[in-house]
Amino acid sequence: MSVIKVENLTFSYPSSYDNIFENVNIQIDTDWKLGFIGRNGRGKTTFLNLLQGKYEYSGKIISSVQFDYFPYPVPDKTLLTEDVLHEVCPTAEEWELMRELSYLDVNPEVLYRPFNTLSNGEQTKVLLAALFLNEGHFLLIDEPTNHLDPTARELVSAYLRKKKSFILVSHDRNFLDGCVDHILSLNKCNIEVQSGNFSSFMVNFERQQDFERKQNARLQTDINRLKETAKQTSVWADRVEASKIGAADKGYVGHKSAKMMKRAKVVEARLQNELEQKFNLLKNTEIESPLKILPLEYRQERLIAFSSVIPVYDGKQICAPVTFEINRGERIALEGKNGCGKSSLLKLLCGQKIDHSGTVSKGSNLVISYLPQDTYNLHGTLTELAQNSRIDESLFKAILHKMEINKDQFDKDISKFSDGQKKKTLIAKSLCESAHLYVWDEPLNFIDIYSRIQIENLLNEFQPTMIFVEHDKAFQDRIATKIVRI
Numbered sequence: 001m002s003v004i005k006v007e008n009l010t011f012s013y014p015s016s017y018d019n020i021f022e023n024v025n026i027q028i029d030t031d032w033k034l035g036f037i038g039r040n041g042r043g044k045t046t047f048l049n050l051l052q053g054k055y056e057y058s059g060k061i062i063s064s065v066q067f068d069y070f071p072y073p074v075p076d077k078t079l080l081t082e083d084v085l086h087e088v089c090p091t092a093e094e095w096e097l098m099r100e101l102s103y104l105d106v107n108p109e110v111l112y113r114p115f116n117t118l119s120n121g122e123q124t125k126v127l128l129a130a131l132f133l134n135e136g137h138f139l140l141i142d143e144p145t146n147h148l149d150p151t152a153r154e155l156v157s158a159y160l161r162k163k164k165s166f167i168l169v170s171h172d173r174n175f176l177d178g179c180v181d182h183i184l185s186l187n188k189c190n191i192e193v194q195s196g197n198f199s200s201f202m203v204n205f206e207r208q209q210d211f212e213r214k215q216n217a218r219l220q221t222d223i224n225r226l227k228e229t230a231k232q233t234s235v236w237a238d239r240v241e242a243s244k245i246g247a248a249d250k251g252y253v254g255h256k257s258a259k260m261m262k263r264a265k266v267v268e269a270r271l272q273n274e275l276e277q278k279f280n281l282l283k284n285t286e287i288e289s290p291l292k293i294l295p296l297e298y299r300q301e302r303l304i305a306f307s308s309v310i311p312v313y314d315g316k317q318i319c320a321p322v323t324f325e326i327n328r329g330e331r332i333a334l335e336g337k338n339g340c341g342k343s344s345l346l347k348l349l350c351g352q353k354i355d356h357s358g359t360v361s362k363g364s365n366l367v368i369s370y371l372p373q374d375t376y377n378l379h380g381t382l383t384e385l386a387q388n389s390r391i392d393e394s395l396f397k398a399i400l401h402k403m404e405i406n407k408d409q410f411d412k413d414i415s416k417f418s419d420g421q422k423k424k425t426l427i428a429k430s431l432c433e434s435a436h437l438y439v440w441d442e443p444l445n446f447i448d449i450y451s452r453i454q455i456e457n458l459l460n461e462f463q464p465t466m467i468f469v470e471h472d473k474a475f476q477d478r479i480a481t482k483i484v485r486i
Contacts, residue, residue, distance in 0.1 A: 002030045002063075002064045004028040004051070004061070004062070004063040004065070005027050005060070006027070006059070006060070006061050007060040007061075008023050008024070008059035009021050009023070009024040009025075009050070009061065010022050010057065010059055011050060011055065011058070020042075020043040020046055021046075021047070021050075021057075021191075023059070024059070024191050026184070026191055026192075027193075028184070029182075030065050030138055031164050031165060032164065032165075033163065033164055033166060033179060033180045033182065034166065034167045034168065034181075034182045034184050035167075035168050035176045035182070035183045035197070035198060036167050036169045036170075036184045037169075037170075037171070037176070037198065037201075037448075038185060038186030038448065039404050039448045039450060040404065040420030040421060040424070040446070040448045040451070041404070041420065041421060043186060044186055048142060051067055051140060052067050052069060052140070063138075065136065065165070066136070067137070067139075067140055068137045068138070068139050068140065069139075070127060070128060070139065070140065070144060071142065071144075072130075072131060077116035078115070080111070080112060080113065080115070081111050081114070081126060082094075082097075082111040082112060084115045085130040088134075089130045089133040089134050092130065094111075096133055097129065097130065100129035100130075100132065100133065101125070101126065103159050103162070104125040104128070104156065104159055105155055106122060106126060110122055110126060119147075120147030121147050123147075124144055125152070125155075128144065128159070132163055139165065139166040140167050141160075142169045143171070143446065144168075144170070145175055145471070146445045146446065147338070148338075148471065149336070149471055150335070150473060151337060152337075153174075153175050153471060153473075154178070156175075157174075157175050157178035158178065158179070159179075160180075161179040168180060171446070171447060171448050171452065171472075172471075172472050172473075173198050173449060173452075173472070174474050176197060176198040177199050180198070181197070182194065182195055183196065183197070183201040185201065185205070198449075289402035290457070290458070290461075291399060291403075291454060291455070291457075291458040292431070292458070292462070293431045293458060293462045293464055294434045295436070295462065295465065296367055296434050296436045297328075298328055298366065298436040298437075301327050302325055302327055302328075303327065303328065303362070303436060303437050304325065304326040304360070304361070304362055304363070304437070305324075305325045305360070306323055306345070306360055307323055307358055307359045307360075307361070308321040308322070308357070309322045309345065309357070309359070310341075310356060310358055311345065311348065311356045312354075312356055312357065313344075313355070318339065318340065318341045319336070319340045319341040320486075321357075322358070323358075326437065327465075329463060330465060330482055331463070331464075331465070331466050331479050331480055332466070332467040332468070333468055333469070333480035333482070333483045334467065334468070334469045334484050334486060335476075335485045335486065340486045341486055342486055343469065344356075345486070346439050346441050348360050349368070349439060350368055350439055363436075366436050367435045367437070368436070368437045368439055369433040369435035369437070369438045370430075370441075371426050371429075371439065371440040371441060372426070372441055373441040373442045373469075375422035375425075378414045378415060378422050378426070379413060379414055379415045380413060381412070381413065381414070382396065382397060382410050382425070385414065389429055389432075389433075392432060396432050397410060399432065400425065400428045403427070404450075404451065405421055405424060405425075409421065419445070419446040420447055424447065424451065427455065435464075436465060437466065438464050438468075439466070439467055440468040440470070441468070442469055443455075443470060444475060452474075452475060455475075456475060456479060459479050460478065
């Protein structure tokens with residue numbers, strides 16, 4: 001066991017005037033299973049890069065361990081998986097690789113296939129297995145769940161629970177609860193470490209915020225009272241001072257005036273102390289500003305009907321026949337393993353040309369808002385996107401601002417946004433579209449925990465008719481009124 005010490009760490013990018021980190025001091029035990037959380041854009045990936053020595057900074061990072069990073073870059077994906085993994089962990093024996101893959105329910109035959117023929121989920125699993133075979137290394141795991149279906153997430157979470165010596169960046173609450181024993185929280189004004197999983201962290205965080213809100217209310221009451229007292233004391237002191245003119249006993253009046261001035265200074269000191277206490281409260285409050293959506297009311301009960309639908313790729317049926325209806329007010333979650341056709345069904349529903357058998361029946365004049373899984377087509381400014389999408393630009397930017405995208409980002413090309421910011425852009429665009437049906441394909445990839453809660457609150461308040469694919473179990477449990485398993 002050793003420790004990673006961060007002392008007075010201060011860092012900003014050369015193109016920025018604002019520090020991302022300023023005088024950060026933390027200590028991390030290398031035996032911890034550490035979950036790393038925080039809003040999009042706060043600097044989680046930057047912090048991992050600083051640990052790896054990728055940027056210049058002021059302060060100190062002291063560590064005796066070697067850091068490995070996931071996702072691990074694979075330069076040549078045409079190599080056999082076995083050869084790729086031997087580059088990742090050159091000292092590991094084949095039997096050790098086999099053992100780790102069995103823990104993750106990966107067929108060992110993948111070792112003898114080209115790496116690029118593995119699914120994204122399989123690539124994630126085999127790289128994690130290899131990285132954990134580098135004995136004595138400390139693993140920095142950056143959002144591993146984006147290509148994992150619910151079953152795979154449970155497997156990987158259980159796998160990580162048996163390991164140690166890692167920092168895990170994830171926004172999946174259930175995933176974090178299943179595998180970490182400490183939380184590193186990147187807050188508005190500081191970084192803090194707490195023992196426990198994500199749920200215990202949130203209980204403590206909300207308890208602290210509730211205490212500070214009550215303390216803030218009490219101090220505000222005291223401050224108002226002290227301001228009124230100070231005002232009265234000042235008036236009385238002025239009156240006593242004025243009464244010295246022509247007074248028979250100027251000594252008595254002067255003594256009385258001095259007492260009043262002393263009292264005024266005491267009140268002023270107390271007021272200043274209360275203000276300083278108030279200033280130190282609620283600096284880390286995460287405000288989930290309420291969002292709005294304006295769904296259209298469809299005149300009929302049924303919007304969509306799938307009857308024995310099977311998407312077909314290269315002449316192959318990719319799932320069993322799917323039959324279900326989407327009725328007004330329902331929020332349907334499509335559930336199933338990666339590659340079973342969930343996204344294909346959503347695309348069919350939206351009118352995209354995909355080979356299939358069976359029928360998809362849509363109500364007439366049905367207005368659909370579609371949020372795709374991929375963000376690679378996003379480019380141009382937010383203004384251009386709003387104009388091309390025929391949505392209200394002011395509302396669009398207001399929603400993004402409520403989702404913690406700073407206004408200094410608004411004039412940048414969207415292609416330069418972080419992955420989380422790109423996803424928030426697609427969500428904000430969909431929220432600006434008045435529709436009978438909202439079709440969302442994995443909307444929460446890269447989205448921070450606080451924004452997920454914000455979106456959940458929105459959907460539960462306005463209850464739009466929607467169908468979605470989302471592997472975040474906590475989100476699905478709160479939102480779905482019906483689950484269709486593929």
